[in-house]
Amino acid sequence: MRTSIATVSLSGSLTEKLTAAARAGFDGVEIFENDLLASPLTPEEIRDRTADLGLTIDLYQPMRDVEALPEAEFARSLRRARHKFALIRRLGADTVLVCSSVSPLAVDDDALAAEQLHRLARLAEDFGVRVAYEALAWGRHVNTYDHAWTVVEAAGHPALGTCLDSFHILARGSDPKGIEDIPGDRIFFLQLADAPLMAMDVLQWSRHYRCFPGQGGFDLSGLLAHVLRAGYRGPLSLEVFNDVFRQAAAGPTAVDARRSLLVLQERTRPALPAGMALAAPPAPVVPTGVAFAELVTPDVVPVAGLLGALGFTRTARHRGKPVDLWQQGGARVLVNTGPAASRDGTALAAIGLESPDPAAAARRAEALLAPVLPRRRALDDAVAAPDGTEVFFCAPTGSPAPSGPPAASTGPELRRWTDDFEPVDTGAPAARPAGPGSVSRIDHLALTQPWHQFDEAALFHRGVLGLTGQESVDVADPYGLHRSRAVTNADGSVRIALGVGPAPTDDGARVQHIALATDDVAEAARRFRAAGGRLLPIPANYHDDLAARHDLDAEELAVLRDLGILYDRDAHGEFRHCYTETIGRVFFELVQRDSGYRGYGAQNAPVRLAAQHATGRPGR
């Protein structure tokens, strides 16, 4: 279906907004009145600029406090409307949004509202304009979609229809099923916005916290299905008032926005008859494991030292580039000392996800607007995540290539990314034997996101990669509140913890970490320390509190205390974890996740963050 976005959803000048919408692939825009008023462009110039960008103007909005007024007031409404209808024609648009009155003068009289809307529609018709009447959730007398439709029906004029806005409908808890009772051709417009489920004043909620579909808690695909079953075939248009988007760069926000509409259409399709023109990106290919994490570093010595102390062995080197493969059990870390490394110090630059069909996974990502990265040889399919992390889709590392490509795949025969590496024997000590305290695999990756892109990142990892989101949690850092939200596949073999700091003050200090799974974290920590590794010191007060809260035996407590191991427990199991020092922007975690524990030790994060600050290496 056609996609559209209200200019109020994006930051910047009107020109910047239009450009961002066009580049993200939208078909049209809603012009928000304030954006027009603040623009130095004439309406005709806006019309031309929009057309040059390949966009249509699908709606002009809003007109407020138009109807259900005493006659003298309504005369002023008509006077205003005459100006606005003329303006709309100059813009080359043909539909205007009228919000239900919030005026203290408005009368609770549907017949009066209908009669005045009829007169408004007659005037609109003279200008070739259509009026879409919408119930604001806080409208004075009309504040539900069915009430608005009753008034529109009573007005009985072909230039008058209704506009549905998912926020206003769902925030009030209205049952959207009744939408199917409205004739589709009388639904003149559909505005879509999601929002986190919050118990708060609906006006404040609407003005500050709306977000793109899939980023909040509303059932937007359910609502969309009702609207499409009613017969609506107009654009799907996003109208999102959000304090963060207002200050984020318009370009990425527009991409995030259009991606949300593509995923929404995909999710809505199964509920509808075949043949609807809904977007159908290639199906999700859920990753089945972490192939590797890739560090870039301008100074390989401390990184090699840290990996060595953690029990990793350098096993192979890339045939064409200065990239080493370090391995331990099923955990693989690439260390890249090439040109990309010089910019930011040591950082986690890329992750490899094992996929049953890497090419299809990449096609989906591309269809969902992820920037495709230039191909390397066997590391074929890679895209950029919103935070710039490179995401590689790889054939499963340990197994041979599948005997035949999956039906959906038309790419070349699957090769393994490891084919680009050749074994090394550099005289390093032999690999540490597997056994208690050895690392078996990467448990999770923790990626701190740019402040403006936390919601986008969550939608990317869920919508594009097919991972499942867990609950968002607040974490108190000594210098501000962080949020964290994990995404995971069904068996937990891929876990990514997305984090965000308190405010956009420290983007350059975004820290990431790699958590390594072991079946015996105490032994792993001991070996690490014996090999010269430095563990993050944890205050004794923390372990005193553990003793108060849990009946751990004294011997274990002494071990946890000695090694700075943190402890958590949920309804399903136990979690023990400790941290290395930070190099550049990266540190490692050793985790022992007992059967069923689902979290990431968020309860301990404030202590960890404070300890990292105390070492002068903040861990955010």
Next chain:
Amino acid sequence: MRTSIATVSLSGSLTEKLTAAARAGFDGVEIFENDLLASPLTPEEIRDRTADLGLTIDLYQPMRDVEALPEAEFARSLRRARHKFALIRRLGADTVLVCSSVSPLAVDDDALAAEQLHRLARLAEDFGVRVAYEALAWGRHVNTYDHAWTVVEAAGHPALGTCLDSFHILARGSDPKGIEDIPGDRIFFLQLADAPLMAMDVLQWSRHYRCFPGQGGFDLSGLLAHVLRAGYRGPLSLEVFNDVFRQAAAGPTAVDARRSLLVLQERTRPALPAGMALAAPPAPVVPTGVAFAELVTPDVVPVAGLLGALGFTRTARHRGKPVDLWQQGGARVLVNTGPAASRDGTALAAIGLESPDPAAAARRAEALLAPVLPRRRALDDAVAAPDGTEVFFCAPTGSPAPSGPPAASTGPELRRWTDDFEPVDTGAPAARPAGPGSVSRIDHLALTQPWHQFDEAALFHRGVLGLTGQESVDVADPYGLHRSRAVTNADGSVRIALGVGPAPTDDGARVQHIALATDDVAEAARRFRAAGGRLLPIPANYHDDLAARHDLDAEELAVLRDLGILYDRDAHGEFRHCYTETIGRVFFELVQRDSGYRGYGAQNAPVRLAAQHATGRPGR
């Protein structure tokens, strides 16, 4: 009374928090458990550090989910309590906060709760510890202060009392009058927090939006009066969970916090019998006018050009420093080209407020923790506002010194700040004659605040300067949402609009402006332009919209359009205003405020902000 602050109200490590609290003059602290857990100091070291800083530890907090539990669970509570009571003794403290249970296991049985709290108190007594039981507003069964007191009373143990928290009481709309029915010696602790009045989930409201007394919408002095009438004589302690304070520097936040308690005590005094040991800073001395605004600039030529085009004449020069006085009617602008000027480009560095008793105004400011600035000669009394703006208290400019100093004043005989200036005749054109379009005075000053200090700034201007706060308004900038809140004296002769940008990304770009009052803004703008001044261009779309919204006559509309004059109207009067270009961080506004209009044209601010962005000189 003694003042205290919970460590959770301040950012940083525990050491940083304690230091900030001591420097701001607090007598004690509440140690928030998480701050202790995250600290590398042992409890004994914390005890010693606190004592060295002259602070007492007035409370350890919180213990959660202690009571009204099945016996096996309660046994675990006692086990935990034994550890915590020992810890509290190591800290040298003697009171612990117990919050009413939120556990899903908690039973709705007051007798059980009382019986278990009695047992807890018996154990506490063995350690010499007192238990202060508090109703959380979201407690599972006990969630009002009177219910908590009923349980405490039923428990009947001298080591058990109640803790009152203003947020939990007022957020639920409880009537605080019943506090007077609680014996004062059974109120073991009083926590104070204000909050903006919001309709939202009370837990989220409490955890993220609390603020210091006087910064929100609760009647804290009413509540405090009830608590003191009940006989409570313990510390007044601030417990504020606030996302902004969490990331602000601890030092200024602690000063802001203690200032709020001083003002709160002052406001509560009249409701109580004489002889209560409440703080009594010198009474407010409300300013009666704006003496001057002082610009510092490293490049005087464009500033002089702008002032000249606005109709100002350079009338005098400071006897000892490179500071010129520019004057027009009752508007006075100082231009300082001295050493302070070189740092930040052209900026509004100081304001002079006319005061009926400058020395007393300064004594109040000092008593309320405003940093006193080194004295100049006749510009005697000056303090720094939270944003660093220097605030001078001056004798009224136009009148002779009062015949005798007010009773409260013991300073030297009042002199006028203008005595430091001697007239100049630099061959500049003669002063523009008064008449239509001339500037009569400074209408208002607009000062953008550092992001972390908006609430502090409002409290400073109200509490310290004695101005009255108006409503806070949101203003949409193309790149984020601003907030603005004006403070004013009764007759509007002093108006200061405090603004804040969307996020702490651009502190260096904080822009300020000086609004000049005229009785004919069109004529003033014409003269300015004729003198070579550049007006901020306003889009034609804005004036098209004015035509739609208001029945301005065509001739006036043409004038507004030609000169880029903006228009607003409220229930009381009309407002016409336009803007100059920006120099450094400063621009000027010309305003024609008709009888009774109370605002600042906030409705037009988005258009102004967008126009300033379009010129490449953002006006935030």
